[in-house]
Amino acid sequence: MRHRRAIIIFALLALTALGGCASRGTPGTSATEARERPPAAPTATTMQHSTVKVSDPQHQWSFEGVARQVTQTGTAGPYDMVDVRGTYKKAGDPPVHMWAQRIRLDKQRNTMVLQGKVKVVGGAVTVEGDRIEYNLKTGEVVASSQTKWTFAPGEGKPEQMAAGKEGKP
């Protein structure tokens, strides 16, 4: 009797184990499995004290900068930069130099968001504020309220980059 009971318990345990294996099965074998499996996260690469060079495939714009930290998500960005100084160049326009605590550049969306002690210099115009959004394709700028815009004719020379470059793209 005791022996028979043990066999029955063992059988039940075996059936339970087999049912769990069946529910896992092989990848893609059922719609339920596809829904349950989370999408693979894009690979993020972080580099310290790095130079960033990003350009538009149609060569309509380019950005080159130096940052204390750069995180690139996926093979084509976006790029998250910390403590950045860089230069944005739109085809046909003079270069625009910029400094910020954080910059997020999304090449696929043609956008760049600068945050934290932002300073952007283009010719005789200097823009300083907390947040500035750039449309990299059109060069349009949208800045938050209380952004300071200064026009100083005769003082329009951009600050030299530490490396000695004048912000070449």
Next chain:
Amino acid sequence: MRRRYRVLLAALVLAFATGAVAQTSTTGQTALGKVTITSNGPMEGTFRGTWQWTKGVTVTSQGLTLTCDTLKVWPAKSGRDFDRVEAEGNVKIKGSYTASDKTKWSVNGSAQHAEFDNRARVGKLAGSVDLHAVNQADKSAVSAKADTFTYNQKTQTFRLDRNGQPVAMEFEPGPAPAGGKGSAGR
């Protein structure tokens, strides 16, 4: 003396109309130096195109402050000057102004609209125009109230209009010095 007041008032109009941005001397150089603009709303523009501020704008330059509801600026292609400036809504100016002859004036003025076309060299104020300036040295004053005030920098002529009719500006000579001969404004 009256001509001096006219020149001053015209210069103030330029400073007023442009928010002290695009005033130029006969040589075409921007006369008022650095200009700073901030706003309560977002700022939008491009470094090679127009800039626009909304929801309350403050423009400061060398002792003069202009406030308005919205401001739009068209930079010149050279990037060293402006083609056009437009200030709209509750335009007010206050501060001190040093004229070309080095005299200092305290300025107070208002209008609904101000604009300056740097290419045509024409400045305009419109809508309940009210200007008042006091010479800090002799306390003489010049003032004007009109519907529109237009100044042509090329011809150095200006015009005040109210209800379609020309309006004259008012001069107030300063108080005569004690014990001396008074000098009335001409």
